[in-house]
Amino acid sequence: MSFEAVVRSATPGVLAALARRGAHLDEAEDALQEALLAATQQWPSDGTPRDPAAWLVTVAGRRLVDRWRASGARTDRERLVAGLDVAGPVTAVDDSATLLLLCCHPALPRAAQVALTLRAVGGLSTAQIARGFLVPETTMAQRLSRARARLREVDARFGDVAAADLPARVDAALHVLYLVFTEGHTASAGEQLLDVALADEAIRLTRLLHDRLPDETEVAGLLALMLLTDARRAARTAPDGSLVPLAEQDRDRWDRAAVAEGVALLEAALPVGPVGPFQLQAAIAAVHDEAVDAQSTDWVQIETLYRMLADVAPGPMVELNRAVAVAMVDGPRAGLALVDALADDRRLARHHRLHAVRAHLLERAGRPDEAAAAYRRAARLTTSVPEQRYLNERARTAELS
Structure with a gap:
């Protein structure tokens, strides 16, 4: 596994471990960056640790302790330092959903919620996030910095989401996961068309949200959309890695179990209502997936669904697809x-x-x-x-x- 892949897969767990032990998100991210710098200096000569995440937690935790002690803080910091087990392992409990909901704090505007979660939970670079938002990288860097500062201002802490507050953060979380999946489905940069690990992580996190909120129809809609889209993964590239457009794909290579699961989720969600943008996009994906070949695609139905999508979620990309x-x-x-x-x-x-x-x-x-x-x-x-x-x-x- 490449260093970049190790970093991306370890980032959510490391940040969650540090945040769970008392650090604000900006402190945790700064400490992680210092640990990553140490990793680039030590791992090439010493070898990649057996448990990279635990190594990063240990090093980042020590950086936090050093910083807190140097800051001259009093009782609260003294207590945190004393209670921080810097050598402890990353918990076996999956904290990704909790970290996701921390990043979707209501004190942040929607765009900042999405961007911050892509960075902290999805492990995307600032440049990748900027491309997803169609803004310059410098603009996105400033947005992320302001978001971290705002969480500190309101003293937002890991795991502070009450059950009653959970649904209010769902919309932001869904947009986050959608962008993470989109980057995995078609990487915005690099030699490979797909980033399988990123797409799989988006699906996994969406399943976690669906398990926690089974009655939220847009959560089910997003999970259906991901499954119906990801079902085509094996047919999207030729043996040499080149792109194969949808109309030319070998549909026998599509994952029919994923298609069936996606359709079932969609059929269960649609009658409940209201119908949101992710359910409509899933419906479009289902029309494509259920056509036996490209020529059999019901484009009239797809055009109708895009008009409905433009009514509930207008935007230039929707119009382009329409x-x-x-x-x-x-x-x-x-x-x-x-x-x-x-x-x-x-x-x-x-x-x-x-x-x-x-x-x-x-x-x-x-x-x-x-x-x-x-x-x-x-x-x-x-x-x-x-x-x-x-x-x-x-x-x-x-x-x-």
């Missing part, structure tokens, strides 16, 4: 009209998917030169190597047609 469905129902020119209307939206102007969708529709409309140019622009904007290769190959194909 444009694809409109193109399948009414032809590429109708889809292009919707895509072109999004060109001035600053949130999408430099997002590769806008130009990739436009290129696809231009190609279908018999405008290969324009399609090739749009494919190449999309390739320049994405930081995912598999997507770059796919888009450049599509540009070459368009140029030869």
Whole structure:
């Protein structure tokens, strides 16, 4: 396992262990960063510890003790220092959901809740989170810093969520988990299309929330969406790691057990209501998954579902996806009209998917030169190597047609 993978998998447990022992989240993260720096210096020569998380807890815990003692704090800090077992193991209890709910504290605005949880629980880098929010990395770094400071101001502590307060934090937690899954399903940067560990972690955490809140239909909807989307994992890449688009995937390789579970969750949630955005997205995924082949896909139903989604959760990405469905129902020119209307939206102007969708529709409309140019622009904007290769190959194909 790479150092980056070790760090990401260990981060939630280490932060939870430090927070459970009295540290504010910002203190825990600072101590973890110091421990990670020590790891980069020691592990190459000494070897990766058998239990990296326990090693990080030990080193980070000592950093906390040193900092607290140096701060000159009185009785409360003295008591915390005395009670902090810096050599103790990471608990076998899974604290990920509790850490998630701490990051979704109501004192934080929604965007800060989501960003902070992606960092602390999902283990994403600031750059990855910024790409998910369509903002510059510096803006996201400032947002994270303000969020940590705010939690300290209100003295937010690990495990301080009362049962009555739990539902109020669910919406933020769902958006967090959705973004974590999205990054795992299609990595925003790097050599690999998929980040399986990240997608699996998002599904695991969503299952934990569903277990705690079985009557929350949007929790069930998000879990269904993840399962229905992740079911296609094995067919999304060729043996050489290259991207295989949905229409060309071998559907015999889809995980039919995951599809069945996702559909069952959705069918149980939809009659209960109200119908939220995750249930609608899950319904769209179900229409794709239940089609025996690409040609059998019920695009009329998908376009209807996207219109419903735009009513409850409007946004440029929803409109972009609806444009694809409109193109399948009414032809590429109708889809292009919707895509072109999004060109001035600053949130999408430099997002590769806008130009990739436009290129696809231009190609279908018999405008290969324009399609090739749009494919190449999309390739320049994405930081995912598999997507770059796919888009450049599509540009070459368009140029030869």
